[in-house]
Amino acid sequence: MRTEDLIHFCAPGRLIIGNGSRHQLPQLLARLGYRSGVLVTDAFFAEKTPWVKEYTEAAERLGISTIIYAGGLPDPTTGLCDEATAVLRDQLAGKQPDHVIALGGGSNIDLAKALTLTLPQGRPIAEFAGDIGGCRPLPLIALPTTSGTGSEATPGAILLDPANATKIAVMDNALRPQIALIDPEFTYTCPPRVTADAGIDAFTHAIESFLTLDSALFERAGNPDPGYSGRSPLTMLFARESMRLCFAWMERAYQQGDDTEARVGMAYASIYAALSYGTAGLNAGHGIAYAVAGQTH
Structure with a gap:
């Protein structure tokens, strides 16, 4: 706290x-x-x-x-x-x-x-x-x-x-x-490339939201119901667990698509990252991506 x-x-x-x-x-x-x-x-x-x-x-x-x-x-x-x-x-x-x-x-x-x-x-x-x-x-x-x-x-x-x-x-x-x-x-039937791309996305969400601005410093422009409001120990808890799960299960899910334990592990990694960045917000990587991804998909 x-x-x-x-x-x-x-x-x-x-x-x-x-x-x-x-x-x-x-x-x-x-x-x-x-x-x-x-x-x-x-x-x-x-x-x-x-x-x-x-x-x-x-x-x-x-x-x-x-x-x-x-x-x-x-x-x-x-x-x-x-x-x-x-x-x-x-x-x-x-x-x-x-x-x-x-x-x-x-x-x-x-x-x-x-x-x-x-x-x-x-x-x-x-x-x-x-x-x-x-x-x-x-x-x-x-x-x-x-x-x-x-x-x-x-x-x-x-x-x-x-x-x-x-x-x-x-x-x-x-x-x-x-x-x-x-x-x-x-x-379970996600192809390896989709599994890898999605897993890296989750990992990036966790990293960026873990490192974004603190909630006390986050600019809310007077909005009483901000979509993003900066990191806190609560969001960082989810981000930290997401990163741990990505390390534990991402490579296994990619290499062995029928590894149900790894698939479940990555499902949790993804939603925990989302619960973090869905409140904390992200960082420069995703900010740049808005322009880059429009060109490169």
Whole structure:
């Protein structure tokens, strides 16, 4: 504890971690009163895995209808979000969904976050860049399929603006998922390159948030509900454990994709890093990446 700390810690409304935990999601959503949803994913997960069909059939039996959008792409653009908004609003035919589910890596989760803002009124996502202006997004449920981006626990959606090839952020604590469900079984078939890239991402999140400005020094610009608010012993606790887990399990997960213990270890490393940087913020590495990644993907 440090008496000068100014802690403003935010996390998903519910955090669920465990092998096979995806199977309890329909019952949980029914218990919470959800009845009409949109599931955002990509063609691979919709067509090559049983996960989407398993969920929609189980949800349907409990009275929850779901529209599938499988047009997710790596590094989603503002244009893709606006196109998806138009397609989904046409399918919804004036009906308002009461939740959005994201299944996939950080790109699919970021697209779903953006859609929670654009679906209600059909407004272009560019209108929400930087600050969502008090808008209330649809509740989001995030199911990450990689161990790295941490988007399931953070207040931002990162999109590529094709006009200037730069990544932009749509930020607000209201964009944090109401439910973050981490089922390590989703990651068991991740190819080695994706496993490595995602693991390094998690490790970088932990390092940067561990070394960022202290909460007492972090500039909040008078915002009473900042998305990022600097490091504290609380965020550093998560970052430290994430780094330890990355050292213990990342190489094994990369070299032996069927090593379930390593996969679970990296799932925890990723969410712990996200719980750290999702409040503390990051550092120069990610700041530079907004411009670089827009050019290099």
